Amino acid sequence: MHYVFFDIGSTLVDERKAYDERTRAMIAESGISFEQFTAKRIFFSQKGLDGESEAVRFFNLTKTPWPSEYERLFPDAEKTLSYLKGKGYKLGIIANQLSGAKVRLKDFGILEYFETFAISSELGIQKPDERIFLWALKAFGCTAQDAVMIGDRIDNDIIPAKRIGMKTVWINRNPNMTKMDSGLLDFADHVVYSLDGLRDLL
Numbered sequence: 001m002h003y004v005f006f007d008i009g010s011t012l013v014d015e016r017k018a019y020d021e022r023t024r025a026m027i028a029e030s031g032i033s034f035e036q037f038t039a040k041r042i043f044f045s046q047k048g049l050d051g052e053s054e055a056v057r058f059f060n061l062t063k064t065p066w067p068s069e070y071e072r073l074f075p076d077a078e079k080t081l082s083y084l085k086g087k088g089y090k091l092g093i094i095a096n097q098l099s100g101a102k103v104r105l106k107d108f109g110i111l112e113y114f115e116t117f118a119i120s121s122e123l124g125i126q127k128p129d130e131r132i133f134l135w136a137l138k139a140f141g142c143t144a145q146d147a148v149m150i151g152d153r154i155d156n157d158i159i160p161a162k163r164i165g166m167k168t169v170w171i172n173r174n175p176n177m178t179k180m181d182s183g184l185l186d187f188a189d190h191v192v193y194s195l196d197g198l199r200d201l202l
Contacts, residue, residue, distance in 0.1 A: 003142045004084055004202065005118075005133075005161075007151035008095040011171055012077045012110065012195075018070040019052065025064040032059050045174075048154045048184040066098060073108040080195040081113040084202060092116040094136045094149065096126050096156065116140050127156040130164050137166075150198070154184050162187045169201065 009015050023037055040058055045051030056063055084091060091114050095101065099121045105111040118136035120126040125135065137144055144165035151157025151171065158168045170188035185191070190201055 002088075002090060003092065003137075003140050003147040004089045005092045005094045005136060005147060005149050005166075006114075007149075007153070007157050008093060008097055008101065008105070009071075010152040010173065011150060011157075012074060012081075013104075013108070014072045014074050015070075017072070018067050021067045021070050022064055023052075025067075026056065026061045027059075030059070030061065032061075048159075050153075050155065068098070068104065071104070073110065074195060076195040077108075078110055078113075080198055081110055083199060085113055087202065089202065090115055090140060090142075092118070092136055092140060094118045094127065094133060094151075094157075096120040127153075128160040130160045133161055133164055133166065137164075148189075148202070154187060158187045159184075162189075169198065171195065171197075 006012055023034060027034065027037055037055055037059065041051040041055040043051075044054035081091065093105075093114050093116070095118070097119050101119050101121070102111060102117060105114070116136060116139040118132050118139065120132065123132060123135060125132040127133075133149070137147060140147070148167040148169060149157055149161035150169045152173065154170060158170050162168050167189050168187060169190045169192060170185070171192050171194070173193065192198060192201070
């Protein structure tokens with residue numbers, strides 16, 4: 001594996017505060033408690049679905065704008081990217097992101113580590129559509145067998161990457177996901193609980 005692709009949200013960038021703030025905005029004056037929404041989001045996530053979107057649908061809510069100002073870089077992100085770069089890996093991004101993703105990566109101080117970017121808002125293709133993965137591979141000029149996908153979502157990151165032949169690493173920062181429905185985790189070649197865990201794999 002000479003090429004390593006990363007998701008952004010909840011993989012390199014900590015979105016927990018942003019999710020919490022959007023939850024509070026969505027449920028305001030709805031009669032739904034933060035705890036009720038969070039429990040339902042976790043329930044759907046454990047089934048390998050987009051937990052937030054499914055919870056929004058379940059409660060008949062409307063998504064409010066994403067509060068990117070609450071995003072923070074995970075403490076282990078930059079040192080892991082520096083380590084992989086030093087080992088000779090070529091790094092890329094495959095992510096569902098709003099416009100301006102590269103600017104945010106630059107603001108976080110990690111843009112320079114990546115050589116190719118498959119960003120949904122730029123390509124008009126969103127994960128789990130396999131075409132965004134194939135686009136990224138073509139941009140690097142590599143085969144799926146020479147690449148690994150690292151992400152936090154089984155549905156968006158791991159399953160489609162595995163189906164086209166990429167190696168997969170699921171980064172599970174949420175202890176609730178250890179109760180995920182059986183069979184879904186089979187798509188992940190490896191599971192790590194922080195980016196630091198990649199040092200033992202790559």
